Amino acid sequence: MAKTLHSKRQEVLVAAIAQQRRAKGLSQAQVAKALGRHQPFIANIESGERRVDLLELLALADIIELDVHALIDRKRQVEAVQPV
Incomplete structure (x- = not known):
């Protein structure tokens, strides 16, 4: 599997x-x-320097009210256009 960072x-x-x-x-x-x-923890995630794991994503999503299901759907749309 290719690196995803x-x-x-x-x-x-x-x-x-x-x-x-x-x-x-x-x-x-x-x-x-x-x-x-x-703060650098968030900066590194947002700059793409640090990958976020599932538990971190769920905690982060709760705080910023990010719809993880919609995010997964967007990811799938990107893959449909640009296969992995």
Whole structure:
């Protein structure tokens, strides 16, 4: 399996996280604090430097009210256009 850190799927994920965080009017520092982390943790996720695992994604999604199901659907749409 190819590395996914700089894949189109990863780009969709980090864009969705950053967009939803901003839409909710939250700073990276606020989200990080809610997760019990430091701000660079969120910055590294949003910049694509750090992959987020499933449990982190679910916690993050709760804080920024990100619809994970819709995110999965978007990922599938990207794969339909650009197969993995």
